[in-house]
Amino acid sequence: MNNDLFAAHRLLAEYGALSDSGKYDEWLDLFSPECAYYVRPRENEEGGFPGALIYCDSRKMLEDRIQALRIASKYNLHNDRHIIGLPRIVGEVGDGFVIEAPFAVYQTEQEGDTRLFATGVYRDRLTRSGDALKISEKVVLVDSFAIQSLLATPL
Amino acid sequence: MLNASVWPTKDYSRVPYSFYHDAGVYQLERERLFSGPTWSLVGLEAEIPNPGDFRASYIGETPIVFHRDDSGNIHAFVNRCAHRGAIVRRELRGNAKDHICIYHQWCYSQDGSLVGVPFRRGIKGKGGYDKDFSLADHGLKKVRIGNVHGALFGTLAEQSETIEDYLGEAMLGFIRRVFSRPVRVLGYNRQRIRGNWKGFAENTRDNYHASLLHDFFRTFGLDRPTQIGGATMDGRHRHCVTWGRAESSHDAAKAAYEGAQVASAGIKLSEQSLVDFLPDRNDDINIAIMSLFPNCVIAQISNSMATRQIRPRGVGEFEVFQTVIGYADDSEEMTKHRLRQANLVGPAGFVSMEDGEAIEIVQRATKAAPDASQVLELGGKGEISDRDYRVNDVPVRGFWSYYAELLGIEPEGAFR
Numbered sequence: 001m002n003n004d005l006f007a008a009h010r011l012l013a014e015y016g017a018l019s020d021s022g023k024y025d026e027w028l029d030l031f032s033p034e035c036a037y038y039v040r041p042r043e044n045e046e047g048g049f050p051g052a053l054i055y056c057d058s059r060k061m062l063e064d065r066i067q068a069l070r071i072a073s074k075y076n077l078h079n080d081r082h083i084i085g086l087p088r089i090v091g092e093v094g095d096g097f098v099i100e101a102p103f104a105v106y107q108t109e110q111e112g113d114t115r116l117f118a119t120g121v122y123r124d125r126l127t128r129s130g131d132a133l134k135i136s137e138k139v140v141l142v143d144s145f146a147i148q149s150l151l152a153t154p155l
Numbered sequence: 156m157l158n159a160s161v162w163p164t165k166d167y168s169r170v171p172y173s174f175y176h177d178a179g180v181y182q183l184e185r186e187r188l189f190s191g192p193t194w195s196l197v198g199l200e201a202e203i204p205n206p207g208d209f210r211a212s213y214i215g216e217t218p219i220v221f222h223r224d225d226s227g228n229i230h231a232f233v234n235r236c237a238h239r240g241a242i243v244r245r246e247l248r249g250n251a252k253d254h255i256c257i258y259h260q261w262c263y264s265q266d267g268s269l270v271g272v273p274f275r276r277g278i279k280g281k282g283g284y285d286k287d288f289s290l291a292d293h294g295l296k297k298v299r300i301g302n303v304h305g306a307l308f309g310t311l312a313e314q315s316e317t318i319e320d321y322l323g324e325a326m327l328g329f330i331r332r333v334f335s336r337p338v339r340v341l342g343y344n345r346q347r348i349r350g351n352w353k354g355f356a357e358n359t360r361d362n363y364h365a366s367l368l369h370d371f372f373r374t375f376g377l378d379r380p381t382q383i384g385g386a387t388m389d390g391r392h393r394h395c396v397t398w399g400r401a402e403s404s405h406d407a408a409k410a411a412y413e414g415a416q417v418a419s420a421g422i423k424l425s426e427q428s429l430v431d432f433l434p435d436r437n438d439d440i441n442i443a444i445m446s447l448f449p450n451c452v453i454a455q456i457s458n459s460m461a462t463r464q465i466r467p468r469g470v471g472e473f474e475v476f477q478t479v480i481g482y483a484d485d486s487e488e489m490t491k492h493r494l495r496q497a498n499l500v501g502p503a504g505f506v507s508m509e510d511g512e513a514i515e516i517v518q519r520a521t522k523a524a525p526d527a528s529q530v531l532e533l534g535g536k537g538e539i540s541d542r543d544y545r546v547n548d549v550p551v552r553g554f555w556s557y558y559a560e561l562l563g564i565e566p567e568g569a570f571r
Contacts, residue, residue, distance in 0.1 A: 039503065044342040047248070051342015051479045053503045055494050060425035065498075071422070072374040074509045146345040146474060147502035150511035 016082035041145030075152035189215025196451035232267030323389030392553030
């Protein structure tokens with residue numbers, strides 16, 4: 001396996017584990033100082049509409065999302081489980097490259113009921129930073145764009 | 156059997172929880188409410204700009220299609236083949252000259268009239284339909300459309316008030332306000348809530364839950380309980396718009412939100428533009444949530460604007476189908492601003508996501524208590540009328556009043 005692909009695997013594994021354990025500061029550290037994060041319904045992607053479910057076109061906005069999640073948002077009490085599929089490199093850009101990886105997120109509520117919450121594909125622009133990779137843009141393209149209940153914790 | 160005795164009070168200050176759970180109630184709603192003399196939001200004219208454009212939608216659970224024909228006229232019909240009941244148009248949107256059911260190829264024109272059926276004369280002189288079979292008798296069921304400044308409402312009833320009379324002058328004014336310029340669809344989002352659809356109709360008629368449930372407002376110092384505003388209803392009290400004014404006398408463009416920031420406990424947003432208000436029109440109303448009976452919400456929160464369509468999916472589940480809009484003549488920068496502010500609304504919205512949870516926990520807890528009732532007394536009991544303050548339950552009682560009338564279960568001497 002080439003180094004880029006291996007590094008992308010490692011990054012995605014961290015991404016899922018940090019999300020699921022609610023370590024959002026470390027999760028944020030996976031992103032570049034200048035970054036963007038979008039959750040887009042496939043319906044909008046296919047229809048050519050720019051609208052998103054979550055639209056953070058700066059790191060500041062992403063930090064606000066996390067801060068609001070911690071201290072303001074009320075949501076269904078649950079645990080997330082990210083199942084992230086194998087990434088593939090789909091392009092080279094500047095000092096990095098673009099990957100796509102399929103994902104599924106299951107949510108388990110307090111009484112132990114698990115349901116498939118969302119499935120889709122990540123389209124991530126990754127930038128090399130020393131030995132590591134940082135996410136400079138992440139587009140979470142959700143197939144299951146009819147959001148079950150609500151979307152609070154990051155996909 | 157459901158009848159007027161179900162109501163503990165005549166002013167709808169008590170509403171039994173059975174209305175969220177009873178399958179018989181839901182059946183009655185389908186017959187008398189969604190198929191009755193009501194107008195439901197189905198979509199926007201901006202979604203079908205060109206001749207031949209169509210879009211699929213719903214009235215209640217009934218699938219419909221609205222279609223702009225080659226002459227530019229808008230038609231709508233129930234999306235259910237008159238032959239064997241299949242969905243005729245399976246795509247959600249597109250452009251077409253006609254609609255052909257895949258099952259047995261019955262073919263309908265752009266206005267839903269039946270124009271062709273296979274084997275009409277049989278094969279080699281054998282079979283076919285009887286001579287008295289008339290295509291004209293088997294069109295798709297027509298849906299009447301009311302076009303209010305580009306917002307399209309549909310009704311399944313053959314007799315009803317006009318859309319203008321149904322909405323009334325106050326609601327028409329607020330629709331005109333949002334649709335003052337041609338709009339552009341920025342995108343869609345959908346939220347599935349495991350609750351009864353009326354929970355959302357109530358939620359959008361009660362303005363005061365916002366500052367209590369949606370902590371985002373309070374946490375970031377954005378809530379202003381003193382903000383001037385009110386709840387305005389139509390004459391029959393079935394619709395409601397709750398609204399608030401930015402009331403920033405020296406600089407409307409900076410809006411109420413920013414002034415209030417000073418008062419917050421040092422917790423600030425890093426990206427303030429999320430809540431900047433740049434007035435779109437000649438007033439300083441920065442929040443207006445209009446809830447139209449039975450299924451429509453048109454919401455302006457700061458510079459984010461959206462229509463929401465409540466789509467019931469049985470008695471215990473519904474979808475909120477939200478269409479986020481801007482204006483066709485918005486600058487690129489303004490479009491970006493609206494896309495950023497769309498973070499406030501929808502299933503992941505900073506000031507809306509909680510509604511999904513609130514309605515679901517009501518549904519869960521009330522299932523075992525069909526005879527217990529909710530309490531709607533804020534703003535006073537008795538008379539149902541406009542209030543010049545935001546903190547009240549009265550429009551929710553107005554909703555139930557018209558609901559009871561439509562279902563034919565209005566108590567004698569009830570408030571309207």
